Amino acid sequence: MKKRSLVLILIVFCLSATSCFDLIQKAGEATSSGMDSSESTSASNYVTVGVDGSFQVDLPRHMKSTSELNDEAVLQYANIFKDTYFIVIQENKSEYVELFKQFGEYNTELSVIENYKNSQKELFKEGIVNARIQEYGLNSINNYAARQLKVLGEVDGTQIAYVVAFIEGDDDIFMLMNWTAKEKFNKFENSFEYINGTFKLMDL
Known part of the structure; x- marks a missing residue:
């Protein structure tokens, strides 16, 4: 993990949100039909994607690979018409711990995850206007130590979830980020949780 990568996580996080909404404006507004029904979490509607030799995750078939959301992401998918976006940030664990200990920002009484x-929560609070952060109480995903947050707030005048x-x-360490416009969050929240729950590391 490069120091630049950690420092820029917040910056690219904000830019990723801006970029996706710029794309929406160029493509035209998505249809509002079906806004009240939740996105399906049936496995048949998802396809397994990933990074060879590293990890895999199941994403909705309607999402397509892109390179427009975040320069630091190792994987990124989107559907601009449904207004849904997904990226994975991957950091070297030992380098993260070393760097944050160096700057006095690592609590040795807590686990790495x-x-x-906690460090990402602070970045969200700094980068999102009126940030509201809720923890799901999740401790593992497929037997890997894990945490999950819901983050609501405003980025560049747009309400995002x-x-x-x-x-x-x-x-x-991996950060999986799913997002959409706040008014569409009820439709996609279950799908976002399902996506995160399918994450698996590849056996080398």
């Missing part, structure tokens, strides 16, 4: 979650998971592997 708890420290990582995120479901963010932090997952700890043997060598790396």
Whole structure:
């Protein structure tokens, strides 16, 4: 993990939200039909994608690979018409711990994943206007130490809602970010949770 990567997580996090809404404006407004019904969490509506030799995750078939959301992401998918977005940030665990200890921002009484979650929560609070953060009380995903947050707030004048998971592997820490416009969150929240719950590390 480069120092630049950690410092810029907040910056690219905000830019990613801005970029996706710019894309929406260019593509035209999505239809509002079906806004009240939740997105399906049937496994048949999802396809497994990932990074070879690292991890895999199931995403809705309607989402397509993109490179427009976040320069630091190792995986990113979107559907601009449904207004749904997903990225994965991958950090080297030992380098994260070393760097944050160096700056006095690491609590040795807490686990690595708890420290990582707390550091990202602080970045969300700084980067999102009127940020409201709720913890799901989740402790693991597929037997990996994990945490999950719901984040609501305003970025560049737009109300956005995120479901963010932090997952700890043997060598790396992963941040999975799903987001949409706040008014569509009820439709997609269950789907976002389902996506995070399918994350698996690949056996080398």
